[in-house]
Amino acid sequence: MPDPDALLAALDPEQRAVATTFGVPVAVIAGAGTGKTRAITHRIAYGCATGAYDPHGVLAVTFTTRAAGELRGRLRTLGFPRVQARTFHSAALRQAQYFWPAAMGHELPRVSDHRAGIMAEAAGRQLGHRAESGTLRDLLTEISWAKVSNVPPADYAELAAAQGREVSAVDATAVGRIYARYEQLKSDRGVIDFDDVLLCTVALLSDHDDVRAQVRRTYRHLVVDEYQDVSPLQQKLLELWQTERPDLCVVGDAAQTIHSFAGARSSYLTRFAIHHPEAEIIRLVRDYRSTTQVVELANRVLHAQGPGEGVRLVAQGGDGPQPQFTQAATEADEAAQVARWLAGLIADGIPPSELAVLYRIHAQSPAYEAALTSAGVPFSLRASEGFFQRPEVRNAIVALKGQLAAASGDLVATVRGVLAGQGWTAEPPSGQGQARERWESLAALLVLAEEFAAEHTGAGLTELLAEIDERARVEHAPAGAGVTLSTLHAAKGLEWEGVALVGVQEGTLPFALAQSPEQVAEERRLLYVGITRAKRHLWVSWAVSRNDGSMRRKPSRFLDGVRPAAAPARPARGGGKQNRSKHSLTCRVCGGPLAAGAELKLGRHADCPSSYDDRTWELLREWRRQEAEEVGLPAFCVFTDATLMAIAEARPTDERGLLAIAGVGRSKADKYADAVLEILRAGAAAG
The missing domain is CATH 1.10.10 (Arc Repressor Mutant, subunit A)
Known part of the structure; x- marks a missing residue:
């Protein structure tokens, strides 16, 4: 049994209050990034360790299999692998399938x-x-x-x-x-259907006292995550699960209510103390996820019209860069600018999986798919739901198990070889469709293997397969290998090092169909949720017109008073002195504007003479190819073409000179300086 005091040691005062308050209903108002999952999992663990909870009598419910899997994973780490953590639908289906035959005289109908x-x-x-x-x-x-x-x-x-x-x-x-x-x-x-599962379970528990009593005897301690998102039907089910003196803890944030269109009612959270007069209300306000600059922007957006819903966050993440606000001439220009921003972050050492592009509706996605493909930036569209049930994932796991007897000492190399046999390649396939989706799944498995090998020195394929089996059991899917493209709604509950919020203009955010004050308020909350997904780097952009020049648009009203003074729209091509940086849009030879595509990647016009030795350039490119192949990443993750060309042109002779080149950075210099400088010396000697 874990030491109770040790369980509390890593908690701040408010989180500790969540973990130690028993005997009364508890409502936790948890702002974005304030560690609500840590608080409720430690509450469950502490309750079990001290006897306040029976581990077999706890039911933790949430809204997605991903969130339920994370709860189970954390509880397993804390020493309580048998605590039930499920979605509302999963818990309801399990109860209905068990009790329905005896109560109704036949099996529960199949879920279509x-x-x-x-x-x-x-x-x-x-x-x-x-x-x-x-x-x-x-x-x-x-x-x-x-x-x-x-x-x-x-x-x-x-x-x-x-x-x-x-x-x-x-x-x-x-x-x-x-x-x-x-x-x-x-x-x-x-x-x-899916929603009938809840209806059937509510009917079963309402009409059969013996069934309801047995469920209540089984689950005496209830913990509900994302309580601001419960619907009337889910609330009814929750009430049927509760005893007369409910041992209930709910966690939520009214400021993150973004599913009202689907039936969510935050009033169950905001009026919790009215329905439970003896309740303790605990507020988590310390944001550990984001920098001071990101948190300040989130607070200003949410509370722009006076004290808003939820809490006012207090940043704990330290200083970081200011959020970037960018106005583009067209949607295509906006997508191109975002692609370059992301490529720059990747060149600075941020893994693509730690970056995201978030938009209001799915129809905005194709422009970013095209722009990222053109820029050579890997991306992922698929959600993690049902990851381990995908055919390509199941087949890959079978292939990995078949390799056990012949596995070499290098775990990552073994996994990479097996996945290559299943269709994985170092470069993603172009376009979308099944081939791309299959590649994304296999790439996510490889990322999981790399992370596991880094965290478990000396572990082999047997240990990795055990980890995969456990993750499949608790539905804890790995992250994708590329930049995430997602709607704002689907991004809730996730976080990235860098986030681009795109299409933040009137008619898109707030959406054109949002007319009532309540609907507009929800759109504001949606932007707030998007902002608070970013840990450090935040990009906010909008386009003043469609690609055909129609529909002149204004930046979102939600940015009024929170962004710098408006700047003129910047096209994706051309540029002036202010653009001469690592993201330069001008030819490094003649200084003229560059077109999209190959010219941008080269950093010069195709007919402008190069100022570097061709042999040195080819040596650098071959070294980069081998380096990328060895670590299983796209070549641009080592150095982009523009940075590699700048190195070939500048021909630095020491690390200081290499660091002076835009796109290198300290982390890349630490990794690659010796190899690059040796190639440059060899090129100079040959010349």
Whole structure:
């Protein structure tokens, strides 16, 4: 059993209060980056270590398999691997599958994984034509909202109108009829959907006292993460789980309520003390994630109109660079600028997996996919949900197990060889689709192996496979190998060293459909969530027009008063004196503007004479290729073409001269100075 005092040693005073307050309901108002997961996992561990909790009687619930996996992983590290940490749906499904046969006389209906197909059939019969994929997606979202909000098909039209909800090209009455038809089709086929899992469990516990009593005897201690996101249906389930004197701890932040469209109601958190008069309210305000500059911006955005929801964060991460605010002429220019910013951070030694581009809607993604591909920056689009169930991941694990008998001493080399046999390459495939998704999965496994080898000196393939099996059991997926491209909604709960918030203009953020004060307030919270994902580097940008020059747009109202005075829009091409840096847009020979593509990578016009020795240039490029191949990274992660060319031109003779070249930096000099200087000396001798 872990030492209780040791469990508290790493906590700040507010976190310690969370970990040690028992006997009354507890609500933790946890600001972004304040260590809420640390606080609640240590609460569970401390409670179990002191006898306040029975490890087998704890149920910790959250909203995503990723978050549940992280909770289980941390509890395992703290010495309590058997504590239950699940999503609402996972916990409900487990209970329903166990109790349903005895209570209802038959097995729980199968959960269908073809919701879209059933919806397409239901919508087609009502509309008289095949609905577009976007319409189907909106219909599924609407019906999910209706279910978690306890809205039956017959009442949908009236209640949806009162809530200001709408589906493009489908009126509310038709949506209600499609909803009813969708339910009938599921019934005819003997299946239920994802949201029905909660409905079935609520009905089971409500109608069967013996089942409810047994569940309450099993789970006597409840901990609820992200409580600001609970829906009425989830709240009802939570109440059915609770005893008359609930041992309940909820954790959330009203300032991060960004899922109201899906039925989330932060009022359950903000009014917790009203429903539980004896409750203790504990506020976590110390932000350990971000720099002072990032935290200051987050506070100013959230509280721009007076004291806002949530807490005012107090930065603990020290000083860092100021957030960059950039106005672009067009969306394509904005994407190109972001790609160069990210390439610069990678050149300075930040791993691509520690960087992200966050946008409001999925439709913004293609511009950044194209810009990053053109710049040679690796990226990843897939979410981590269900990582270990992907076919390519399962096949790769089988192949790794088949290599056990012949594994060499170099763990990473062994894994790289096996994954190469499964289709992994040092460079990602161009474009998107299945090939790209397969590569991203295999690259994530390689990153996991590299991190494991670095943290466990001397470990072999057997130990790595044990770690993979445990991660699969607790659904703790590895990070991707490239820059993450994600919507702001999907980024909640994650963090990166550097974050680019893009498309921060009127009509996009806040979104054009956000009209009511409540909807606009949620859009502000969405920007706040995006800002607080950044640890150190933050880029905020917008485009004043579309690529065709139409729709002149203003920067988001949420930036009013929090950004520097407006600067003229900067195109992606051309440049002046202020741009002559490691991200220069001018030819290093003649000083003229560069075009996109190859010229940008070269740093000069193709027809301008080079000022370096061709043999030295080729030696440097070959060395870079070998170095990148050895560590399994794209070549630009060693040095970009522009930096390598600057080295070839400047021909420094010592480390100080090398450090003077933009794009080198201390970490790269420590790694590569000896090799580069030796190549330069060899080139000079040959010349």
